[in-house]
Amino acid sequence: MRNVDLVIIGGGPAGMCAAVSAYNAGVENILILERDSHLGGILQQCIHNGFGLHRYKEELTGPEYAFRCEAELRKLPVEVQCNTMVTDISPEKMITAMSSERGIEKIGAKAIILAMGCRERSKGALNIPGTRPSGIFSAGTAQKYVNMMGYMPGKNVVILGSGDIGLIMARRMTLEGARVHAVCEVMPYSGGLARNIQQCLNDFDIPLYLSHTVTEIHGEHRIEGVTISEVDEKMKPIQGTERFIECDTLLLSVGLIPENELSRSAGLNLDSVTKGCFVDQNRETEIEGVFACGNVLHVHDLADFVSEEGEIAGESAALYIRNELKKSMHVPVVTDGKIRYSVPQIVTDNTKNIRLYYRAGAVFSDVKVNVLADGVVVNSVKKKKLVPGEMQYIELKANSVSENTAEIKVCIDKE
Amino acid sequence: MYDVVIIGAGVVGGMIARKMAEYKLKICILEKDSDVAMGATKANSAIVHGGFDAKAGSLKALLNKRGSDMMEDICRELGVRYRRNGSLVLGYSDEDKKTLEGIMENGIKNGIEGLEIIGRERIKELEPNISDSVEWALYASTGAIVCPYGLAEAAIGNAMDNGVELKLNHSVRKIKKLENKFEICVDNEKSILAKTVINAAGIYSDEVAGMAGDTSFDVHPRKGEYILLDREAGDVVSHTLFTVPTKMGKGILVSPTVHGNLILGPTAVDGEDKENRKTEREGFDKIIAESARMVKNIPLNLTITSFCGLRSVGSTGDFIINMPMRGFVNVAGIESPGLSASPAIAEYVVELLENNGFKFAKRDDFNPYRESVEKFSEMTEEEKNQLIKKDPSYGKIVCRCENVTEGEILKAIRTNPKATTLDGVKRRTRAQMGRCQGGFCSPYIMELISKELGIPIEKVKKSSNEAYILSGRTKEDVHNA
Ligand SMILES: Cc1cc2nc3c(=O)[nH]c(=O)nc-3n(C[C@H](O)[C@H](O)[C@H](O)COP(=O)(O)OP(=O)(O)OC[C@H]3O[C@@H](n4cnc5c(N)ncnc54)[C@H](O)[C@@H]3O)c2cc1C
Ligand SMILES: Cc1cc2nc3c(=O)[nH]c(=O)nc-3n(C[C@H](O)[C@H](O)[C@H](O)COP(=O)(O)OP(=O)(O)OC[C@H]3O[C@@H](n4cnc5c(N)ncnc54)[C@H](O)[C@@H]3O)c2cc1C
DSSP states (O other): EEEEEEEOOOOOOHHHHHHHHHHTTTTEEEEEOOOOSSSOOGGGOSEEEETTTTTTSSSHHHHHHHHHHHHHHHHHHHHHOSSEEEEEOOOOOOOEEEEEEEEEEEEEEEEEEEEOOEEEOOOOGGOOOOOOBBEEEEHHOOOOOOIIEEESSSSEEEEOOSSSHHHHHHHHHTTTTOOEEEEEESSSSSSSOOOHHIIGGGGGGGGGGTTTTEEEESSSOOOEEEEEBBBBTTSSTTTTTTEEEOOSSSEEOOOOOEOHHHHHHTTTHHHHHHEEEEETTTTTTTSTTEEGGGTTTTOOOOHHHHHHHHHHHHHHHHHHHTTOOOOOOOOEEEOOEEEEEEEEEESSSOOOOOEEEEEEOEEEEEEEEEEEETEEEEEEEEEEEOOSOEEEEEEEEETTTOOOOOEEEEEEOOO | OEEEEEEEEEEHHHHHHHHHHHBEEEEEEESSSSSSSSSSOOOSSSSEEOOSSSTTSHHHHHHHHHHHHHHHHHHHHHHOOOOOOOOEEEOOOOHHHHHHHHHHHHHHTTTSSEEEEEEEEHHHHTTTTTEEEEEEEEEEEEEEEEOOOHHHHHHHHHHHHOOOOOEEEEOEEEEETTTTTTEEEETTOEEEEEEEEEEGGGHHHHHHHHHHOOOOOOEEEEEEEEEEHHHHHGGGSSSHHHHHHHHTBBEEEEEEOOTTTEEEEEOOOOSOOOOOOOOHHHHHHHHHHHHHHSSSOOGGGGGGEEEEEEEEEEETSSSSSEEEEEEEEEEOOOTTEEEEHHHHHHHHHHHHHTTOOOOOOOOSSOOOOOGGGGGGSSSSSHHHHHHHHHHHGGGOEEETTOOOOOOOOHHHSSSSSSOOHHHHHHHHHOTTTTTTTTTTHHHHHHHHHHHHHOOOOOGOBSSSTTTSSSOOOOTTTTOOO
């Protein structure tokens, strides 16, 4: 068995940035465990640009962004062990990992940072009736075939779901010579970034059908087509609106779910909305010394915010190891439903400003977003437009709440 | 010329092949699909039925009991997952209780032990999540669950290890009766000669019988749709729960699987099209409504896939196992409990032949054992570490949802019956069977198959030859567009 001060699970931007900030905050003995053969996480296959506008003030591709994170990391004596999959974490912070080189090994850690990222939802979760042919891929899998391996999953494509990966793949498949016939979105609005709708669909004349879903899959061996239908407000297909579209490929971009099997094995509870752990402003979970950041905590749209969250977690882990992590209160942060969730979910210290990240549950125009401490407005920001696809934040200013505060609430107020 | 040709590589054909491999015979299995276990055997409830409900005196009743008694030992020999979890048939009223008593009586006639009618309190102890309206249950302690395609694969693999040949992509089209032998015509291939033909062609067994001139029965398909939930939902129930049966079958069931998933279904819809395995919205709605009547709070959000199987419903109402002409054996109409009965069906077929004057000599070198492809996952940590030292591919996890290693996948591609497709690897190793349904690992598995079989990656298929995955290189069509 090995003993390490800080183990970071996952070497995407969250994990790499956490390692750098933990080292800079004084932790010397750091180990990153990554199951892939390279660092970088999902960014490796995101060869489009649009990364790093906030953090580096320029437009990078995913691999370029990952490379910058890695270059900073490689300057430091942080141990990186790739091709190693963590299979278990105990509540006592004992990690089980497996690799060809070292077999199954146990690693004891003073602190752990969870940075495992997220995965895509599969078709099963949707229960689309019909046959079960080949040619149905999650958008991310198709992205891997095209961008990493140089192969086309098909030539005539329908995309279900208008999440960012689906939008990006609509453009990619078109550029690679395929025809994208339709993007169907069951909600009345797209879950993707506005810039992606413009640059990936509109610029290529790819139709986006809102309030539409795939209601049947056709084809014995390879998919031969789909039936799409319009849906009502309850998202039930409306009879009579069925339309057949011939295609040889169906890409699913129907949502991302944080990869929290390990968190669960450690005994952590998951937030039913974010599907990630409950954390405080330090990104510390319900187990002391276990932190979480990046897409494993809540799904981000921008890598910049992932890096920032990694840094918070890294610095906090350093403080924890030195026994200097401040906790003076325990105030839950709740939302009003119009705001779907906010992270952190708990505030344990308010001597500094805290950014409360949130997502709206629907589209809102000309609203005020308020932070209330026991009903009293402590911060308020006007928003011209709020959409579920774009994560936002609002500050909880230093000393806005005390240990006597019962509840912090992030909510929407009509102007 | 073969002594025996078996048509159909389902669990029935597979069990027969393994049984006959005990004798000094030259045997071949002909299968139309690209892999074994692609028919009813891959899409069913996976229950080793207690044997209480088949009509007393029927062949189904006889072979179900015999098969279920044999199953545990066979699964041990073949390294197949099996668990005796017991089953409950649920009743909601005193009238249902009478029906349950009737079933129990029938079961006792069938020689089934361990049957008992229990009331709400006992049920609640056995199954804490049972719904509030359940009043009575017939408890059958001998009910069990098994991996059905695993059983067929293992039986066929073991038969092959003992010398049986398997010819995939061999669809039988015509059978000519010659003197003392049969000529079997196969698509695009030379015809095959056999002294004895066993028709285990599942849903097509009536057509295969017809090819040989026997039109005494027919078989029609009855659809059964399922919903499968992630392992996270696997402990919602621990027994197999049925409702009181109807004329169409055993009704919807809720059961854990041997791999720890939760299975809901099947529906029962009669049809004519033997290739129609479409799932339908009505089917899902029915499964969801009926399972909710049985068990509280089923976490449907953990659904990972849905699928459909076709029951081979024979026109006689019972299994059709006979010899309409010398040397030609029908094993037809093998609907439920065909999986449970399969080892007994195999013995019965040999007995039928022997009773008709066929004499088979036993081999003394028959090896009944087969090492499971899944064995790694059942090892202790120490054993695993030793194996990883010897073969580092066991240290590399490919499927993260089900924790399947490269070593296991390579083993599935290298052991009889060899996996050659993504679905083949999936059924043998569970890789791609978890929550992400292959999103992460299928590209990597394609690379492994391509390397092992020495074929370009575009030629790796999901299942059948037409079920391609990649259409070509990127940018191929940019200039043509
Ligand atoms: C297709 C796509 C397009 C995007 N487009 C943009 C964009 O245009 N602009 C932008 O700013 N952002 C974009 N993003 C968002 C951003 O890239 C991601 O949010 C960010 O990369 C997430 O970082 P992460 O470190 O949390 O997770 P990941 O990058 O997913 O890294 C997680 C790492 O953990 C490893 N891991 C997981 N489990 C284990 C385990 N058990 N043991 C060991 N290792 C493990 C994984 O292998 C992986 O390397 C996009 C995201 C996707 C998916
Ligand atoms: C919905 C459902 C639920 C069930 N539940 C249970 C249960 O819980 N317990 C239980 O005991 N039983 C159950 N059964 C029954 C059980 O699944 C079957 O009895 C068993 O799988 C039948 O096996 P088989 O080998 O006869 O048929 P199959 O598995 O269908 O195999 C027949 C094979 O023959 C091949 N074939 C057909 N025509 C030709 C040809 N011309 N040339 C070459 N090959 C050919 C096919 O491709 C196929 O591979 C269920 C069945 C269904 C459909």
